[in-house]
Amino acid sequence: MTAIATLGSHCSLQVLKGASDEGLKTILVCEKKREKLYRRFPFIDELVIVESFKEILEQKCQSALEQNNAVLIPHGTLIAQMSSKEIESIKTPIFGNKWILRWESDRMMKEKLMKEAHLPVPKPVTNPKDISKLVIVKRQGAAGGKGYFMAANEDDYNTKRNQLISEGILSADETLYIQEYAAGVLAYLQFFYSPLTKELEFFGVDQRHESDIEGLARIPSEQQMKSKKVPSFNVIGNSPLVLRESLLDEVYTMGENFVEAAKRIVSPGMNGPFCIEGVYDENAKFTSFEFSARIVAGTNIYMDGSPYYSLLFNEQMSMGKRIAREIKIATDRGELEKITT
Numbered sequence: 001m002t003a004i005a006t007l008g009s010h011c012s013l014q015v016l017k018g019a020s021d022e023g024l025k026t027i028l029v030c031e032k033k034r035e036k037l038y039r040r041f042p043f044i045d046e047l048v049i050v051e052s053f054k055e056i057l058e059q060k061c062q063s064a065l066e067q068n069n070a071v072l073i074p075h076g077t078l079i080a081q082m083s084s085k086e087i088e089s090i091k092t093p094i095f096g097n098k099w100i101l102r103w104e105s106d107r108m109m110k111e112k113l114m115k116e117a118h119l120p121v122p123k124p125v126t127n128p129k130d131i132s133k134l135v136i137v138k139r140q141g142a143a144g145g146k147g148y149f150m151a152a153n154e155d156d157y158n159t160k161r162n163q164l165i166s167e168g169i170l171s172a173d174e175t176l177y178i179q180e181y182a183a184g185v186l187a188y189l190q191f192f193y194s195p196l197t198k199e200l201e202f203f204g205v206d207q208r209h210e211s212d213i214e215g216l217a218r219i220p221s222e223q224q225m226k227s228k229k230v231p232s233f234n235v236i237g238n239s240p241l242v243l244r245e246s247l248l249d250e251v252y253t254m255g256e257n258f259v260e261a262a263k264r265i266v267s268p269g270m271n272g273p274f275c276i277e278g279v280y281d282e283n284a285k286f287t288s289f290e291f292s293a294r295i296v297a298g299t300n301i302y303m304d305g306s307p308y309y310s311l312l313f314n315e316q317m318s319m320g321k322r323i324a325r326e327i328k329i330a331t332d333r334g335e336l337e338k339i340t341t
C-alpha cells in the first residue's frame with residue numbers, strides 16, 4: 001500500500017487529512033520544535049522527527065519513507081528551504097513533476113514559462129536605471145513576499161534596497177527581480193491537472209493577506225507619509241474568493257495554456273495541483289505575476305471542499321483529498337510512474 005508523506009508546515013494538515021480520508025497511511029516529516037503541535041492530530045499515523053528539513057536528503061530519512069512506499073507531496077516549504085538541485089536529488093517519488101519546481105524558483109525561467117503559456121505578465125525591468133513606473137522588487141524562490149518592496153524610480157530603489165540590507169532582511173549580493181506593479185483585485189487561481197484523465201480541473205480562488213502592506217493601507221495617508229518603514233508582502237493568511245461567472249471561461253483557457261506550455265518545455269508537464277497568481281484590473285483584465293507548480297497554502301481554506309469542486313464532485317473534496325485520490329487510482333492501476341517523478 002502507498003503512504004503519503006510531506007513536510008510539517010504550509011498545507012501538511014490538509015494533505016494528510018485528505019490522505020487519511022482516502023484510507024492511505026500518513027507520514028509527517030516533522031521538525032523537533034513542532035512535534036507537540038502535530039501530535040494533536042490523530043490522522044497523522046507516523047512522525048519522522050528531524051532537527052531540520054534538510055535531513056530529508058539523508059539516507060536514513062529516505063529509507064524510512066521507502067519502507068512505507070511513500071509518495072512525497074511537495075509544497076512551498078520544500079521549495080523555500082531547499083535548492084532545486086537538492087529537490088531533484090530526492091529518491092522518494094515526488095507527486096507531480098519535480099523538474100518544474102526549478103522553473104518556479106528561478107525568476108528568469110519562471111518568466112519564460114509564463115510567456116510560453118501566453119499569460120499576460122507584468123513588464124520586467126532589467127536595470128534599476130530603467131524604472132519609470134511603480135515597480136515591485138522581488139527575491140528569488142518562494143520567499144513568501146518577505147523582503148519585497150515597491151519603488152517609483154532608481155533613487156527610491158537604491159534607498160529601500162540599502163535600508164533592507166542594513167536591517168539584515170536582504171543580503172548585498174542578492175539578485176533581485178524587478179517588475180511593473182499591477183494594481184487590481186488579487187486572485188490566486190488554483191487548478192489540478194490529472195495526467196490519468198487528461199482533464200484540467202479548476203478548484204478555487206483565494207486572496208492572500210500580506211503584512212505589513214495591508215497594515216499600511218489601514219492607516220490614514222498622513223501617517224503613511226511619515227512612515228520610514230519599507231512595507232513587505234509577508235503572507236499571513238488567505239481568504240476565499242468566487243469570481244464573476246463570466247470570467248470562468250478565460251480562467252480555464254489560462255490553465256489549459258499553462259498545462260500545454262509545461263508539456264512542451266518541462267517533461268512530463270504540469271501534473272497535479274498548481275496556481276496562477278495575479279490581479280484583475282478595472283476592465284476585468286487579468287495580469288499574472290506568478291505561478292506555483294505545486295499545491296498552494298491558499299487551498300487550506302477549502303478543507304471541506306471548494307465551491308467549484310462541489311460542481312465537479314458529489315462529495316466534499318479538498319485539494320489534499322484530490323491528490324490522495326489520484327495516487328490511489330494510479331496505485332490500483334499500477335500507473336504510479338505517470339503521476340510522480
Ligand code: AMP
Pocket residue numbers: 122136138143144145148179180181182183186208210233277289290
Ligand atoms: P509573489 O512572490 O510573486 O507571489 O509576490 C508576493 C506578493 O507580492 C503577491 O501576493 C502580491 O501581493 C505582490 N505582487 C507580486 N508581484 C506583483 C505585481 N507585479 N504587481 C502587484 N503586486 C504584486
